[in-house]
Amino acid sequence: MATTNKDEVTISRKQMAELLNDDLAREYQAVIAYTVYSQTLKGAEFMDIAKELQLHAGEELAHAIKIAKQVDYFGGTPTATPKPVKLSDDAKTMLRADLENERETIAQYRQRIKQAEAMGEFALGEVLREIIMQEQEHEMDLCDALGIDVPPPK
Numbered sequence: 225m226a227t228t229n230k231d232e233v234t235i236s237r238k239q240m241a242e243l244l245n246d247d248l249a250r251e252y253q254a255v256i257a258y259t260v261y262s263q264t265l266k267g268a269e270f271m272d273i274a275k276e277l278q279l280h281a282g283e284e285l286a287h288a289i290k291i292a293k294q295v296d297y298f299g300g301t302p303t304a305t306p307k308p309v310k311l312s313d314d315a316k317t318m319l320r321a322d323l324e325n326e327r328e329t330i331a332q333y334r335q336r337i338k339q340a341e342a343m344g345e346f347a348l349g350e351v352l353r354e355i356i357m358q359e360q361e362h363e364m365d366l367c368d369a370l371g372i373d374v375p376p377p378k
């Protein structure tokens with residue numbers, strides 16, 4: 225049960241395992257989307273970003289393994305099911321789908337870091353901070369490719 229301590233909300237280990245499993249499903253989604261999109265983006269102007277996406281795929285797999293380890297640590301069973309991946313033949317549609325997913329991932333990890341720290345789980349906080357740095361780089365790469373500004377954090 226969640227307890228309110230000043231303005232912090234402490235969640236249980238079980239709730240943390242469930243939330244991390246949701247994060248894991250999002251990491252799998254990212255692995256799949258970057259794997260598929262990196263090989264199907266067409267057009268000379270997208271060749272550089274296609275190479276970047278291939279690198280992202282590998283980084284997302286490393287995130288998935290780290291998050292699965294944390295699910296296990298918190299007493300859960302790592303999920304085997306990804307969030308759905310949007311398929312498209314259009315390069316910009318693919319890049320926008322990646323961008324939306326990265327933004328959702330970043331918003332979720334920001335919350336998860338606060339929750340981890342409220343629980344006194346500083347090692348988890350550290351793992352998440354390292355991951356969120358890479359997610360922000362992914363977001364910037366996608367914004368560059370789409371020619372849009374990265375919005376400031378909400």
Ligand SMILES: [Fe+2]
Binds near residue numbers: 251
């Ligand atoms: Fe990731």
Ligand SMILES: [Fe+2]
Binds near residue numbers: 284326362
């Ligand atoms: Fe990412």
